[in-house]
Amino acid sequence: MSKVIRIGTRDSELALWQANTVKNKLEEFGCRCELVSVKATGDLILDQPLYELGITGIFTKTLDIALLKGEIDIAVHSMKDVPTSLPKGVVQGAILKRGNPHDLLVHKGLDFLNAEGIVATGSLRRRAQWLHRYPLHEITELRGNVNTRLEKFRTHNWDAAIFAAAGLERISLLPEQYSTLEWMIPAPAQGAMMVVTMEDNSYCREALGPLNDRETEICTTLEREFLKTLEGGCTAPIGALALIEEEVMHFKGILLSLDGRQKLEVQDHGNIEKVAHSGKTYAEEIQKQGGIKLMSEIKAQLGK
Numbered sequence: 001m002s003k004v005i006r007i008g009t010r011d012s013e014l015a016l017w018q019a020n021t022v023k024n025k026l027e028e029f030g031c032r033c034e035l036v037s038v039k040a041t042g043d044l045i046l047d048q049p050l051y052e053l054g055i056t057g058i059f060t061k062t063l064d065i066a067l068l069k070g071e072i073d074i075a076v077h078s079m080k081d082v083p084t085s086l087p088k089g090v091v092q093g094a095i096l097k098r099g100n101p102h103d104l105l106v107h108k109g110l111d112f113l114n115a116e117g118i119v120a121t122g123s124l125r126r127r128a129q130w131l132h133r134y135p136l137h138e139i140t141e142l143r144g145n146v147n148t149r150l151e152k153f154r155t156h157n158w159d160a161a162i163f164a165a166a167g168l169e170r171i172s173l174l175p176e177q178y179s180t181l182e183w184m185i186p187a188p189a190q191g192a193m194m195v196v197t198m199e200d201n202s203y204c205r206e207a208l209g210p211l212n213d214r215e216t217e218i219c220t221t222l223e224r225e226f227l228k229t230l231e232g233g234c235t236a237p238i239g240a241l242a243l244i245e246e247e248v249m250h251f252k253g254i255l256l257s258l259d260g261r262q263k264l265e266v267q268d269h270g271n272i273e274k275v276a277h278s279g280k281t282y283a284e285e286i287q288k289q290g291g292i293k294l295m296s297e298i299k300a301q302l303g304k
């Protein structure tokens with residue numbers, strides 16, 4: 001077989017790292033690959049908060065279009081950026097072994113935690129969880145790719161900024177002062193990469209098979225099932241994390257109000273088979289706690 005698999009990637013440092021990781025793995029299994037750079041709208045539109053753009057697949061849209069047009073054979077996405085429903089004809093080819101799923105606080109000293117502080121993030125989920133824990137703090141908008149955000153943090157007078165650990169670790173950008181936010185529930189599938197291809201591309205589907213990490217697939221599928229049941233196509237402060245430790249599966253899921261005052265949560269652990277298929281049930285528990293009303297308030301506040 002002498003087919004060359006064209007791997008679509010965005011051109012941020014993190015996207016290139018992720019695409020190269022997939023390329024190296026495929027080559028280990030004897031495939032030939034090349035990277036194809038595709039410009040994504042998420043990198044271009046920066047003057048409006050993401051949630052106002054009303055597009056859940058903003059980071060993945062352009063690569064998916066290139067895939068549908070046949071310009072590339074596979075696309076590598078940060079799985080947390082992939083909408084819970086894939087475009088028609090596009091299928092999950094592999095989910096790679098997850099990196100660090102947690103969020104990190106990059107800071108200039110932690111004294112501000114017990115006082116007033118300004119924390120930078122563009123994420124509704126991080127903002128709400130931060131304000132829930134530190135109601136006296138102020139959140140300032142911070143967007144752009146990881147490099148841009150870190151640079152903005154360095155040049156502004158903010159006390160801290162929140163990042164996905166996996167993003168900083170992958171491109172070796174861990175700054176001098178940071179702490180892992182173990183208490184903060186990450187975005188569903190944070191730290192995992194999903195490779196997608198076309199349903200009818202049996203060559204790529206077969207080639208991607210060995211790259212799949214079953215444990216990551218089980219955990220992220222559960223987290224996304226929880227998200228899908230709750231969100232109903234709307235961005236909201238939702239977090240979910242599933243971990244398997246010594247054959248026991250642990251799950252935590254949350255939904256907060258935008259201002260962080262209200263927090264609904266569900267926690268469980270148990271047999272992998274049982275917990276892995278309870279994503280919808282966990283979301284329904286949140287809905288029973290007041291989640292349906294809260295979601296409609298969030299939608300109204302975001303102007304949807």
Ligand SMILES: NCc1[nH]cc(CCC(=O)O)c1CC(=O)O
Binds near residue numbers: 081146162163167
């Ligand atoms: N939404 C942007 C995004 N998408 C994936 C990552 C990092 C890698 C990951 O979490 O898988 C980031 C950066 C961040 O949230 O700080």
